[in-house]
Amino acid sequence: MTAAIRLGTRRSALATAQSQQVADALAAVAGRPVExxxxxSEGDVSRASLSELGGRGVFATRLREALLAGECDLLVHSLKDLPTAPAxxxxxAATPAREDARDVVLTRDGTPLHLLRSGTVVGTGSPRRIAQLATRNPRARTQDLRGNIDSRMKRVRDGELDAVILAAAGLARLGGHPTDLVGEPLGLSEWPTAPGxxxxxxxxxEDADDGLREAIARLDDLPTRVAVTAERAVLAGLDAGCHAPVGVHAQWRDGILRVRAVVYSPDGSQRLGADRSLVLRGGYAGEPGSGDGADAAGDADPIARAWRTGDDIAHELLDRGAAEVAP
Incomplete structure (x- = not known):
């Protein structure tokens, strides 16, 4: 009997759902069962806010320890939860095709976020979303929020909160937003989300057997990998000298890589943005309108070029004062 591939996952409904989706896809390409x-993880049992727990990496640390110890053969993470530094x-080994990258506001009556009345309570524990809400609707106030998606939505249903901001991807992976609440997707140009x-x-x-590595690689989606590489490069470049909330979204479509990044002050009173578009097609890169010439550095790898583009954006933002946006 063929040994099963062991996929380590957090116990939450969302983590289990997305891990099962990858498990099913991997079993199909590997011809082996995946369990x-x-x-x-600490993030699953602590009720402290994400900022108190340390933010990115709080959900990944224990899983990575298990992987290195041989307790499992692979992991599935929400990419936005992973630190940008290599482990x-x-x-x-793969970034499957991306789900909807937007945030969604859920309310009982469908009132748009920018029209919520003074004193409205919006649930979120994300410093980025707090800053963006203050920019979009300074009349509303936020309440720190932890717990799974169902518990967050219940607090809106019960009237404890007037609205909650969630990731559209998480809702989609759990079957979509419920029919008793109204969802308002927030456009990525004005509301860029977390990198990844x-x-x-x-x-x-790194020392996984070649058969497993090759099977996982078949799940990779290049447009997704290029886009999230640019986003994470922005974050990595800013982390060295800027602790303000940041939203980044990139898209690689029809040979064009477009990246938008915004740094916010924690109270939303200031923001600093940068946009970049470049041709990135068939191993060649250049500014739009300049023709398809080889990249000046001779770099024909779209992943490497995407990282350099994100890093350039981060340095531009730092040069323009991003580090001073946060008090």
């Missing part, structure tokens, strides 16, 4: 191995001994939002990362050990 889920539940793992509990020694591990590799992101909507995307998954399939991670394994």
């Amino acid at each position: 889920l191995v539940p793992i509990t 020694p001994g591990l590799v992101i 939002q909507g995307a998954l990362a399939v991670e394994t050990r």
